[in-house]
Amino acid sequence: MGSPGGPTLITSVQRAMRLMEAVGAHESGAPAKQLARETGTPLATTYHLLRTLAHDGYVRKLDDGGYVLGDRLDSLHSESRGQALLSRIRPVLASLRDGLGAAAYLTFYEDGEIRVVEIVDGPQAPRVDLWVGFEDAGHATALGKCVLRDLDREAREDYLSRHPLADLTPRTITRSEELFRRLDSASAAPLVVDREEYILGTACAAVPVHDGTTLGSLGVSIQADRFDRVQEAEAQLFSTARRVSRALSLTI
Numbered sequence: 001m002g003s004p005g006g007p008t009l010i011t012s013v014q015r016a017m018r019l020m021e022a023v024g025a026h027e028s029g030a031p032a033k034q035l036a037r038e039t040g041t042p043l044a045t046t047y048h049l050l051r052t053l054a055h056d057g058y059v060r061k062l063d064d065g066g067y068v069l070g071d072r073l074d075s076l077h078s079e080s081r082g083q084a085l086l087s088r089i090r091p092v093l094a095s096l097r098d099g100l101g102a103a104a105y106l107t108f109y110e111d112g113e114i115r116v117v118e119i120v121d122g123p124q125a126p127r128v129d130l131w132v133g134f135e136d137a138g139h140a141t142a143l144g145k146c147v148l149r150d151l152d153r154e155a156r157e158d159y160l161s162r163h164p165l166a167d168l169t170p171r172t173i174t175r176s177e178e179l180f181r182r183l184d185s186a187s188a189a190p191l192v193v194d195r196e197e198y199i200l201g202t203a204c205a206a207v208p209v210h211d212g213t214t215l216g217s218l219g220v221s222i223q224a225d226r227f228d229r230v231q232e233a234e235a236q237l238f239s240t241a242r243r244v245s246r247a248l249s250l251t252i
Contacts, residue, residue: 015041016049020069023059029066088247093120093218096240100233102220103127105206106244107134107143109215112158114138114147117216128202128221132168137198139165139179140172142206146192146217149183150208156180171197190234192217196224203227205234207241211248218244 018039023030030038036046050067053059057072093104103121107114116134121127138144138159148156157176165174171194173179186192195203205227206219218241222230230237 012049015039015045016053019046019049020053020058020073023067024069026066026068029062029064029068031065032067035067089244090118090120092240092243092247093118096120096218096220096236097122097125099236100220100222100230101125102222102230104240105143105219105221106209107147107217107219109147109151112155112162114144114159116143128199128204131199132166136163136166137168138163140168140194140198141219142192142194142204143217143219145179145183145194146206146208146219147215148179149186149192150210150215153180156183168198169196169200171195173197191231191237193227195227200224203230205230205237207237209241209244209248211245214248 019035019041022035022038025038032046032050033043035041035050036043039046041049050059050061054061054067054070057070059067060070061067089106093106096102097104097120101124103119103125105116105120105127106118108117109115113135119127134141134144138148148159151159160176160179165176165179166172167174173182191205191207193203193205198204201224202221203224204219204221206217209216209218218237220230220237
């Protein structure tokens with residue numbers, strides 16, 4: 001359980017980790033008896049641990065009785081890459097927040113959905129009240145419209161087929177053809193904005209981020225009566241978006 005005065009360690013967890021390391025060392029798989037010998041784990045314990053790991057997808061038992069690493073590890077690896085990416089991007093968003101005095105947001109378009117993956121706010125730059133789930137309000141936010149603007153008509157219609165144009169404020173666009181017309185007419189505009197379309201009293205501005213395979217948007221929210229400050233800082237928004245896009249391209 002651990003040395004006196006040292007941290008409390010769980011032996012069963014340590015054994016499971018050693019088993020997974022041993023499984024990973026055999027590309028074609030290894031049987032339980034061999035894994036037990038290599039890890040110094042009692043055979044009965046090895047069987048119990050392998051059964052649990054297989055049940056949760058961390059290892060997979062082959063038809064010949066050998067064990068290989070399971071698909072769950074692939075998803076963990078993908079998630080860890082996402083954490084590493086956000087750890088590089090978060091300071092960039094914090095710099096934008098501090099420079100504008102506005103909460104900063106990053107979204108990605110993934111599997112047909114527009115998802116907020118990071119929000120960097122603070123006491124002097126509070127985030128917008130997400131009173132309606134963001135995935136359901138892409139039509140009413142600068143961040144969402146920025147992504148929708150870069151999609152073709154088929155992808156836009158697919159998104160709207162699952163997310164009706166809810167009437168959130170008197171300024172919200174609620175007809176798809178009107179939304180598409182505005183998106184297309186703004187295709188050459190430097191910023192995508194929403195002025196109290198999501199929530200009264202708040203305005204947002206967003207610019208695209210991408211690395212060729214990942215599409216998303218970077219934006220800020222601010223009190224509607226201070227929105228001119230964001231428009232004046234357009235260059236800072238685009239500079240930050242370029243830094244984020246470079247970080248995306250460096251993701252391994």
